[in-house]
Amino acid sequence: MSFDSLAPVYALLERVAAGGGMQRCRTAFLEVIPPPRLVLMLGEGHGRFLRACRERFPSAEITCVDASAGMLRQARQELARGRLDESGIHFVKADVFTWEPQSGAYDLIVTHFFLDCFRPDELALLVPRIARAAAPGASWLLADFQMAAHGWRRLRSRCILALMHVFFRLATGLSARSLTPPEPFLEKAGFCEHRRVEMNWGLMKSLWWRRQEPAAAGPAAAADPPR
Numbered sequence: 001m002s003f004d005s006l007a008p009v010y011a012l013l014e015r016v017a018a019g020g021g022m023q024r025c026r027t028a029f030l031e032v033i034p035p036p037r038l039v040l041m042l043g044e045g046h047g048r049f050l051r052a053c054r055e056r057f058p059s060a061e062i063t064c065v066d067a068s069a070g071m072l073r074q075a076r077q078e079l080a081r082g083r084l085d086e087s088g089i090h091f092v093k094a095d096v097f098t099w100e101p102q103s104g105a106y107d108l109i110v111t112h113f114f115l116d117c118f119r120p121d122e123l124a125l126l127v128p129r130i131a132r133a134a135a136p137g138a139s140w141l142l143a144d145f146q147m148a149a150h151g152w153r154r155l156r157s158r159c160i161l162a163l164m165h166v167f168f169r170l171a172t173g174l175s176a177r178s179l180t181p182p183e184p185f186l187e188k189a190g191f192c193e194h195r196r197v198e199m200n201w202g203l204m205k206s207l208w209w210r211r212q213e214p215a216a217a218g219p220a221a222a223a224d225p226p227r
C-alpha cells in the first residue's frame with residue numbers, strides 16, 4: 001500500500017468529500033485530554049491533526065511516523081502554513097509493522113483514519129505493537145470510519161464505505177476489503193474506552209481510549225481477609 005500518489009491531493013479530496021467533518025472527528029477530544037509530554041502519531045498523513053496538536057500542546061515532543069514520503073512532506077508544509085516550527089517534532093518515514101517505537105514511553109498515541117486501512121490479521125499484529133509503546137495511563141485517540149448502527153444510516157454508510165474501499169484499493173493498493181472495528185484489538189491490548197463521539201450520521205467515530213492500570217495492590221488489597 002502506498003499513499004504517495006494521493007499525497008498531493010489528499011487534503012483537497014478530504015475537503016470535497018467531507019468538508020470539515022474529518023478534522024472535527026480528529027480533534028474531538030484535543031481540548032480535554034491531559035497535556036502529553038511525548039506523542040506518537042502513526043499514519044499521520046497530511047498533518048492537519050499534527051498542526052492542531054502542536055498549536056494545543058506547543059511543548060510536547062512529537063514523533064510522526066508515516067510510510068509515505070509524500071505524506072510526510074505534506075505534514076511539514078501544513079506546519080509551515082500554520083507558521084509553526086519543527087523543533088521537537090521527529091518525522092520518521094517507516095512501515096509501522098517493522099518500525100520499533102520506544103517501549104512504554106508515549107503518553108499520547110494517535111492513529112486517525114489509520115487502523116481502518118488494515119485487515120483483522122494485520123490489526124492483530126499491529127495494535128499490540130503500538131500498545132507496547134504506551135506509558136502507564138496513556139491516552140490513545142483514534143478517529144475512524146464505521147458502519148452506522150441502524151436503518152437508512154446503515155445503508156448509507158454501507159454504500160459510502162464500499163465506494164471508498166474500491167477507490168483506495170485502486171489508488172493505494174489497500175489490502176483491506178472491508179472495515180474491521182479496532183475496539184476488540186485495543187481492549188485485548190490493555191486499553192479501555194474512555195469517551196466516544198459519533199458524527200456524520202454514524203459514519204465516523206472519534207474515540208478516546210486509555211491504558212488500563214493494573215489494580216492497585218496496596219496493603220488493604222494484599223492483606224488476607226479477617227477470619
Ligand SMILES: C[S@@+](CC[C@H](N)C(=O)[O-])C[C@H]1O[C@@H](n2cnc3c(N)ncnc32)[C@H](O)[C@@H]1O
Pocket residue numbers: 001002003004026042043044045046049065066067068071094095096097111112113114117
Ligand atoms: C488513510 S490515510 C490517513 C491519514 C491521516 N491520519 C488522516 O487522519 O487522514 C493513511 C495514512 O497511513 C499511512 N500508512 C499506511 N500504511 C502504513 C504503514 N504500514 N506504515 C506507516 N504508515 C502507513 C499512509 O501513508 C497514509 O498517510
